[in-house]
Each structure stands twice: as structure tokens, then as C-alpha cells.
Amino acid sequence: MKNIGVILAGGSGRRLGSELPKQFIVIAGKTVLAHTLHTFEKHERIDEIILVVHKDYIKETEEIVRLEGFQKVKHIVPGGKERYHSTLAALNVYKDEPCHLIIHDAVRLLVTSRIIDHVIEALESHAACTAAIPSTDTILQSDTSRQFVDNIPDRSTLFQVQTPQGFHSDILTEAYNKALSDPEFFSTDDCGVVKRYLPETPIKITQGLPFNIKLTYKEDLSIIERLLLSELK
Numbered sequence: 001m002k003n004i005g006v007i008l009a010g011g012s013g014r015r016l017g018s019e020l021p022k023q024f025i026v027i028a029g030k031t032v033l034a035h036t037l038h039t040f041e042k043h044e045r046i047d048e049i050i051l052v053v054h055k056d057y058i059k060e061t062e063e064i065v066r067l068e069g070f071q072k073v074k075h076i077v078p079g080g081k082e083r084y085h086s087t088l089a090a091l092n093v094y095k096d097e098p099c100h101l102i103i104h105d106a107v108r109l110l111v112t113s114r115i116i117d118h119v120i121e122a123l124e125s126h127a128a129c130t131a132a133i134p135s136t137d138t139i140l141q142s143d144t145s146r147q148f149v150d151n152i153p154d155r156s157t158l159f160q161v162q163t164p165q166g167f168h169s170d171i172l173t174e175a176y177n178k179a180l181s182d183p184e185f186f187s188t189d190d191c192g193v194v195k196r197y198l199p200e201t202p203i204k205i206t207q208g209l210p211f212n213i214k215l216t217y218k219e220d221l222s223i224i225e226r227l228l229l230s231e232l233k
């Protein structure tokens, strides 16, 4: 089964608030997208890559791929309004070709080969998995006003979800087919779709890393730049 790296880069970066979507910002001499692509391109078990980008940035993305000489990028497709629409755009490309999909946020540019390894290994025995890290903070759940504590779950069972998330394509397709017939459907990650619509499917937790952070706010930029330039990665 081929391992396909699915790089989701179709967002607008509203929370970061820069002129360019955050995946096109340059940090330490390269665009965020190029840093992420570099790690997937050089991973020996990633067979090919599909890039999902906003339709207005396809030309720009093609140029990055050409200039950086990424050979594994086989498709660049337009995404959709929400993250899950962008996942669906990639799923559609592989609908007739069963494969392993390793879905990653373009803006987690500090992802390492080891993190990808763990996901690919998990797919040998599980149909769905996600990189995650154990929560070090105690997590509270608020009431709907978001002003009062409703619950403090047992921390030993809590993790922070990262990407990549890995799937056998048939399972993810089945989960999304069910999700799309649910008028209430919304999701912030792809494992959530499997958990909700195919609850009997075990989802393996694989080892993420604390610095595999998602570039979300302006404050993240300098932290990520320092990590990129340090020996940590």
C-alpha cells in the first residue's frame, strides 16, 4: 500500500492576521510550507505527496514546489472553506486507489521524520492513528458560558492532538460518507470524524513531540524560528 503525505495548506490564517496565509510566510529562509514539505519529501517511506491549497494560491504553490525541486508532489488541488473540506478534496483524488493517507497540517513545520515513522508504523496494524502528546497541564472543561468550570477530567487520560494523523483510505472514506449525511457534522480533525462515525474503529495514539506545534498566533513565529535554528529538531 502506498503511503501518501497529505499536506493541508488551504487555510487563511485568520488568527495569525498576516497579509499572506501563514503557510506562505518565510521563516529561517524558507516558507512554512517548504519546511514541512522538505521533511515529507526526504522521508523514505512517503511515496508521494498531495498538497491542498486555497484556489487563489495554486500558482504560488506550484512555484514553491518547482523552485525547491520537490519530486514527490504529484497533485496540487484546491481545498475548501473548512479544514475538513480540504481533507475531502484529497480523499477524492485517491477514491479509486486504496492507500495509506498521512494527513498533516502544513503549519506544523517542526514535524520530524520520527513522528512520521510512528504514524506509518501504526498503520501496519491499525486503520487510524494520530500523533499526540500527554497533557502536562491539568485541563478543565468549562460550561457553555466559558466562564465557569464544569469538569476537570482525569489528566492521566488526556492528550493534546497533533498531526500527522494516519488512515487506511477506505476507513476514512467510510467515516466521511457517514459524516456528510449528518446535518450537524463539524470537525476540527480527521480522527474526530472516524471516532464519531465509526466508533468501533480503534484509533492508535502515536508519539508526537512538544515542539511539533501548530503555527497559530503571531507569538508562535519567534518560538518556531528559534526551534528551527536550534539543534532540537
Ligand SMILES: Nc1ccn([C@@H]2O[C@H](COP(=O)(O)OP(=O)(O)OP(=O)(O)O)[C@@H](O)[C@H]2O)c(=O)n1
Pocket: 008, 009, 010, 011, 012, 013, 014, 015, 016, 021, 022, 023, 052, 079, 080, 081, 082, 083, 084, 085, 086, 104, 105, 106, 107, 108, 214, 215, 216
Ligand atoms: N479550509 C482549510 C482550513 C485549514 N486548512 C489547513 O489546516 C491546517 C490547520 O488549520 P489552521 O491552523 O486552523 O489554519 P487556518 O485555518 O489557516 O487558521 P485560522 O483558523 O486562524 O484561520 C493549516 O495547515 C491550514 O492551512 C486547510 O487546508 N483548509
Ligand SMILES: C[C@](O)(CO)[C@H](O)COP(=O)(O)O
Pocket: 083, 105, 160, 161, 162, 163, 188, 189, 190, 214
Ligand atoms: C488537527 C489539529 O491540528 C489537531 O490539533 C487541530 O484540530 C487543527 O485545528 P485548527 O483550528 O484547524 O487549527
